[in-house]
Amino acid sequence: MSVKIPRGTQDILPGQSEKWQYIEAIAKDVCRRYHYKEIRTPIFEHTELFKRGVGDTTDIVQKEMYTFEDRGERSLTLRPEGTAAVVRSFVENKMFGHPDQPVKMFYTGPMFRYERPQSGRYRQFVQFGVEAIGSEDPAIDAEVIALVMDIYKSAGLKKLNLVINSLGDAESRNAHREALIAHFEPRIMEFCSDCQTRLAQNPLRILDCKKDRDHELMATAPSILDYLNEESKAYFSKVTGYLDALNISYTIDPKLVRGLDYYNHTAFEVMSEAEGFGAITTLCGGGRYNGLVKDLGGPDSPGIGFAFSIERFIAAMEAERIEWQVDKGLDCYIVALGEEAKDRSVALVHQLRTAGLSADRDYQDRKMKAQLKASDRQNARFTAILGEDELAENRITVKDMAEGSQENVTLQELANYVKTKLEAN
Structure with missing residues (x-):
């Protein structure tokens, strides 16, 4: 019997693995310059962590997690993303008590999601991420964004588009939520079953639907920017002001939402505009999650972070035909x-x-x-x-x-x- 690799996974062979090492080395060096230190968490966690941290209404929790029972009948899940595990460690190890806040960390390692494999997207993929937990200063938002842009530019990528949005605070999001329900509810039966479920659970995620993205109601949906209260407007203005001061160009997209429930205020994505890169252009996603630490049993410590797939990073490098600066031979x-x-x-x-x-x-x-x-x-x-x-x-x-x-x-x-x-x- 011939045993083959599971669908949606890949062997990274000698001669190719050097590309992963190269990108990881660049990312780690940029993190060193920004004073972010490595954290390593388990590949599997208690399932409840992701239900609480990622959100019951997300596709990840509802459809994509690899969940199993161990011999003690405990429900465990292969990690589908890194933030929840880092925040769990932050709480469990009482890092909120460190004298220097925020606690700045980065991680890298395999993540697992059961989804349809396609170009640049696998069921096991390698993710690099950064988390800064313990500050609500908008300057840390700008720092985290600058960090990821530095990583991409250090690797030679040029055809990038940083897209940002504000999801607002709880008050702003609740007002926007009611407006979205009023907008979509009369015609919700024209949308997919997922969107019909999202209407009651998290209507913001309707805007992120791939199946119904061309529906006419999507183009006229209420913008979150019209529902930001004064505090949220001031926060977003500070973030964009810092980005301007750092000479980091960006595009504001009111329809940008993140697929996880824990985000608020700043949300951002980095897109590749390289010719031939593919229909899915997102390289990196991130944002602020001020309530997540409290939701996982810790104090009310705000945080912000991002994560990117190294596989998609490599695809962007190859789309821009950037020469790999890797060891090419023996001495x-x-x-x-x-x-x-x-x-x-x-x-x-x-x-x-x-x-x-x-x-x-x-x-x-x-x-x-x-x-x-x-x-x-x-x-x-x-x-x-x-x-x-x-x-x-x-x-x-x-x-x-x-x-x-x-x-x-x-x-x-x-x-x-x-x-x-x-x-x-």
Whole structure:
């Protein structure tokens, strides 16, 4: 019986995994500069966390979660997103008591959602996210947005569109909610069954429906911006003012809503405008969630964050044809001829690696020509050839594959020679 990979998942093979590592390294370096530190949470959590944190009315909870019972008959769920778990940890570990607030964190790892697989969207995907919990200063909203834009720009992406909106505070959202119900209710039967359910539970999410997005009532739906109270207007004005001060361009879209129930005030998405990227252009989504910490048993600590899929990040890089700045080859490949030379090459390879160089050798007892081809395939910067004559004279022939030159050095000098030549270039 042939066992194949589950639908909606992927193997990230050597030669491809370097792209994930490259993006993760850029994101982590930007987080370091912004003073955000890594948090790691379990891949599975109690199901109740996501029901309370993400929201019972969301598609994630209702349709997409991988939920199971363990042997103790406890309901557990593979994490579908990262924010709820980070907030749970914030509460459980009493990080709200830290003297320095907000607590700034980032995370990366696999997430799981049972949805129809399509280009750039998988049932297991890798997500990178940031959370800043403990401040209601609109400046932290601008900082979080600046952080994600810095990550994308550091990778070379240029064709980006930052879209922002305000969802307002509880008072503003309640007023908008009543207006949405009045707008959609007379003709709600023309909408899909999901939207019919959302009308009573969370009418804001009707605006996010993919099936009915072209319905005429969508274009005339009440705008949240018309229902913001003075406090919410002032908050949003502060956020946009800070973005202006940071020279970060943006588009205000009153119909932008987030798919999770815990958002309020600032909501934002980053879109790719690269030609050929695909119908789904969203790269990143985020926003403010001032009530989530309290909902999960903690004090009333406001928070803001974002998350992006690394798979979609890679797709955007490839759509813009950006060259990957990844390690493309070995520093040195040792070609050994004869049993004694092969035995000695084991220690030589280790010597190179101990010196901080990448090195390899043949493990298939191949002839010289085949070993040289292997060195070429692995794009070795230097090829070191050790035969019986060289071994007898305690030397090795080192070929500079870029320049085409070669030189004899002692076996003891090999690592230092290669390292010095690389540093000179």
